[in-house]
Amino acid sequence: MQKINHTVNVQAATKLTPSSAQPLFQQVCVIGLGLIGASLAQAIKDNGLSQRLVAVDRHLPSIEEAIQHGLLEAGSAILSEVVSGSDLIVIAVPVQAVQAVFVDIKAAMDNGQLDIDCIITDVCSTKVNIIDAAQAVFETLPTGLVPAHPIAGAENSGYHARRATLFVNHSVIICELPTTSHLAIAKLRQLWEAVGASVMPMEAAHHDAILAHTSHLPHLLAFNLVEQLASHDDNLDIFRYAAGGFRDFTRIAASDPKMWHDIFFANQSAIVSALDEYSVYLNDIRQLIIDKDSTALMGLLGRAQAARRHFGHMLASTPYTDTPAMSASYNITPSNTVSGTITIPGDKSISHRSIMLGSLATGVTRVTGFLEGEDALATLQAFRDMGVTIEGPDNGNLTIHGVGMNGLKPSKTPLYMGNSGTSMRLLSGILAAQAFDSVLTGDTSLNKRPMERVAAPLRQMGAVIQSTGQKGTAPLSITGRDTAGKPLKGIDYEMPVASAQIKSCLLLAGLWAEGTTTVTQPEVSRDHTERMLSAFGYPVTVDGNRISVEGGGTLTGGDIAVPADISSAAFFMVAAAISQDSELTLKQVGINPTRTGIIDILKLMQADISLSNETHVGGEPVADITIRSSNLVGIEIPEYLVPLAIDEFPVLFIAASCAQGRTVLTGAKELRVKESDRIAVMADGLQTLGVDCTVTDDGLIIEGKGSKSNLNEVKNSQAVFGGGHIVSHHDHRIAMSFAVASLRASQQINIEGVETVNTSFPGFAELANQIGMSIDVVSA
Ligand SMILES: O=C(O)C1=C[C@@H](OP(=O)(O)O)[C@@H](O)[C@H](O)C1
Numbered sequence: 001m002q003k004i005n006h007t008v009n010v011q012a013a014t015k016l017t018p019s020s021a022q023p024l025f026q027q028v029c030v031i032g033l034g035l036i037g038a039s040l041a042q043a044i045k046d047n048g049l050s051q052r053l054v055a056v057d058r059h060l061p062s063i064e065e066a067i068q069h070g071l072l073e074a075g076s077a078i079l080s081e082v083v084s085g086s087d088l089i090v091i092a093v094p095v096q097a098v099q100a101v102f103v104d105i106k107a108a109m110d111n112g113q114l115d116i117d118c119i120i121t122d123v124c125s126t127k128v129n130i131i132d133a134a135q136a137v138f139e140t141l142p143t144g145l146v147p148a149h150p151i152a153g154a155e156n157s158g159y160h161a162r163r164a165t166l167f168v169n170h171s172v173i174i175c176e177l178p179t180t181s182h183l184a185i186a187k188l189r190q191l192w193e194a195v196g197a198s199v200m201p202m203e204a205a206h207h208d209a210i211l212a213h214t215s216h217l218p219h220l221l222a223f224n225l226v227e228q229l230a231s232h233d234d235n236l237d238i239f240r241y242a243a244g245g246f247r248d249f250t251r252i253a254a255s256d257p258k259m260w261h262d263i264f265f266a267n268q269s270a271i272v273s274a275l276d277e278y279s280v281y282l283n284d285i286r287q288l289i290i291d292k293d294s295t296a297l298m299g300l301l302g303r304a305q306a307a308r309r310h311f312g313h314m315l316a317s318t319p320y321t322d323t324p325a326m327s328a329s330y331n332i333t334p335s336n337t338v339s340g341t342i343t344i345p346g347d348k349s350i351s352h353r354s355i356m357l358g359s360l361a362t363g364v365t366r367v368t369g370f371l372e373g374e375d376a377l378a379t380l381q382a383f384r385d386m387g388v389t390i391e392g393p394d395n396g397n398l399t400i401h402g403v404g405m406n407g408l409k410p411s412k413t414p415l416y417m418g419n420s421g422t423s424m425r426l427l428s429g430i431l432a433a434q435a436f437d438s439v440l441t442g443d444t445s446l447n448k449r450p451m452e453r454v455a456a457p458l459r460q461m462g463a464v465i466q467s468t469g470q471k472g473t474a475p476l477s478i479t480g481r482d483t484a485g486k487p488l489k490g491i492d493y494e495m496p497v498a499s500a501q502i503k504s505c506l507l508l509a510g511l512w513a514e515g516t517t518t519v520t521q522p523e524v525s526r527d528h529t530e531r532m533l534s535a536f537g538y539p540v541t542v543d544g545n546r547i548s549v550e551g552g553g554t555l556t557g558g559d560i561a562v563p564a565d566i567s568s569a570a571f572f573m574v575a576a577a578i579s580q581d582s583e584l585t586l587k588q589v590g591i592n593p594t595r596t597g598i599i600d601i602l603k604l605m606q607a608d609i610s611l612s613n614e615t616h617v618g619g620e621p622v623a624d625i626t627i628r629s630s631n632l633v634g635i636e637i638p639e640y641l642v643p644l645a646i647d648e649f650p651v652l653f654i655a656a657s658c659a660q661g662r663t664v665l666t667g668a669k670e671l672r673v674k675e676s677d678r679i680a681v682m683a684d685g686l687q688t689l690g691v692d693c694t695v696t697d698d699g700l701i702i703e704g705k706g707s708k709s710n711l712n713e714v715k716n717s718q719a720v721f722g723g724g725h726i727v728s729h730h731d732h733r734i735a736m737s738f739a740v741a742s743l744r745a746s747q748q749i750n751i752e753g754v755e756t757v758n759t760s761f762p763g764f765a766e767l768a769n770q771i772g773m774s775i776d777v778v779s780a
């Protein structure tokens with residue numbers, strides 16, 4: 001067979017990687033110039049990863065073209081003609097042809113054309129049979145053998161479909177065999193990372209089982225559905241009118257039949273078991289349709305829709321919902337006045353609890369005003385994962401089909417709580433009492449927050465719960481009562497901190513415990529759990545700071561109207577208070593007295609705030625809040641107000657910076673264990689913007705820069721903050737607080753890491769701009 005040589009383009013061939021003086025390889029030999037092989041060759045070439053590139057392919061026109069394009073230095077249909085001196089061989093042929101390639105490679109090693117430690121890898125979709133094939137050929141597996149699988153592709157095949165960027169942001173699974181040398185693994189990892197992929201090690205059999213479900217089964221179904229429709233007599237009509245769904249679902253049936261033929265046989269047993277499982281599910285959904293079981297069908301469809309979005313985020317430990325960008329920043333131009341009448345999104349704490357109690361109730365619960373922020377959506381998804389049918393959210397409306405106190409089912413995957421401390425802590429109380437085991441995990445920030453504060457008292461109730469993170473942190477592993485034995489028992493617990501999350505966690509666990517569960521809080525904290533339990537017909541005894549429930553009761557579903565969140569309203573309250581000639585009215589905001597610390601503190605600072613249209617919505621008091629510009633004064637914040645304004649301190653620090661004189665906060669150590677250390681992070685940002693402040697162990701002292709002008713003079717005209725770059729540490733409340741600072745800034749403020757604003761206040765920037773601020777959201 002003919003060998004085609006080509007004059008080497010010296011410049012291109014010696015192009016170096018930016019990070020090293022030498023290319024990673026002397027000569028790479030790619031066997032098979034199909035889509036994957038040719039794309040990898042192109043990526044190696046474009047990134048200067050090899051001194052020379054050669055290829056083997058039975059289709060000589062592809063080889064010739066690749067040489068003409070300057071991609072290859074040489075090529076042939078016969079391996080022995082080009083392989084000499086290669087230090088990497090990439091096998092990119094159909095699975096069934098790999099064994100024959102191994103025979104050729106062994107011969108080249110035996111006759112000295114190839115070094116014994118040459119790296120040999122492949123890109124095939126199955127792994128066990130590749131290892132079996134190598135074992136059949138080599139007496140001992142070569143130390144350079146590293147089976148691999150790039151999870152990337154396209155329905156187009158062949159040399160012409162190649163793209164050097166095919167692997168960017170894709171995963172490559174590599175199977176490290178006991179025989180493989182560390183150097184081979186390290187070099188192959190370096191190669192894949194250099195072409196933009198991320199490498200994951202995986203055991204070969206596990207790889208095959210996973211791929212059977214995620215790749216092989218969908219391809220098989222796509223081919224089969226096209227076959228089914230094509231066999232109809234009226235197939236022309238079917239194809240002519242086949243709209244997006246058919247096209248989307250069967251896109252992959254345009255893939256290479258030979259390749260898939262080989263894969264289906266190569267991974268036979270894993271594919272057959274995936275197919276058997278699929279048949280069971282298919283039959284189940286068929287039956288739901290026959291039975292007209294609307295609740296169960298909605299449950300299945302809702303769960304599947306949400307799970308489709310959810311898995312990606314869970315794996316990446318990133319924000320929960322499909323936000324427009326995984327990282328974003330604000331560029332804010334100073335403005336000096338705000339005005340208008342606006343509606344703030346629903347209360348986060350009440351939204352969480354509506355899902356939890358609605359799911360555990362008997363009957364249907366209809367929720368309006370639900371906060372469609374990532375934190376509350378994490379709670380929603382967790383209950384879907386545990387088998388609850390929840391319709392929506394649709395414009396804040398939800399219908400929850402309660403499953404009763406004993407109706408939750410084990411989730412098939414760890415429950416992902418995203419960024420939400422409330423979800424994780426309240427759910428751990430509920431799950432500690434369930435029959436089944438659970439695992440709770442979160443994003444990078446949540447997995448750093450203290451969880452022993454709930455795990456330790458739950459253990460006193462008899463729960464079996466482990467905080468498996470490094471410092472009493474998540475992931476939490478909870479053993480179900482079926483394994484752990486007896487039911488939980490009520491305890492009388494003195495809470496060391498005034499935390500509504502600890503209180504709620506224990507009260508919720510107490511619903512299933514034997515006897516009475518009592519918690520005593522050192523200070524009043526938000527009481528939404530107590531209120532909502534009562535609204536669902538569950539008796540709760542409140543005696544000052546002692547709150548008790550008896551285990552064994554039931555909840556009855558009903559309607560819940562979620563009021564606007566005072567914690568979100570706080571940003572706009574401060575915005576109007578610190579800026580010039582401003583007046584804002586915030587409609588129907590929750591003014592539960594356990595949440596109104598922000599109003600009390602601002603009033604002590606002489607803010608101009610008034611409430612009107614006071615009424616009750618779903619057991620919670622609400623009012624319109626009107627706030628106007630005022631010359632604030634610095635104060636010593638009374639410690640009893642700290643739990644009543646716990647989430648509002650970041651923005652209160654902005655208010656304090658604009659006040660005349662010093663503001664002192666003490667007794668607020670809890671701020672250090674929120675989404676960020678809110679004392680340290682706020683102090684850093686304030687200093688960046690030119691405000692003098694001193695961090696203390698449990699608080700902050702801020703030297704306000706407000707004017708001494710009397711209240712009749714033009715209010716709030718001077719700049720307090722300079723401009724600068726603020727790092728929010730991905731904490732939503734830090735990001736929004738510094739956005740508010742722009743109303744008294746002399747120059748632009750840029751805030752990095754604002755994507756988490758969606759956890760509590762989706763639409764914040766749009767609303768801020770609507771009342772006169774100037775926030776430009778930049779997505780990365
Ligand atoms: O119970 C709740 O819904 C919450 C309680 C507070 O946390 P702690 O209980 O940790 O103070 C608060 O910071 C959080 O945003 C919501």
Ligand SMILES: C=C(OP(=O)(O)O)C(=O)O
Nearest residue numbers: 419420421422423647674
């Ligand atoms: C602390 C907060 O929430 P969580 O604890 O639920 O993450 C917050 O929203 O400020």
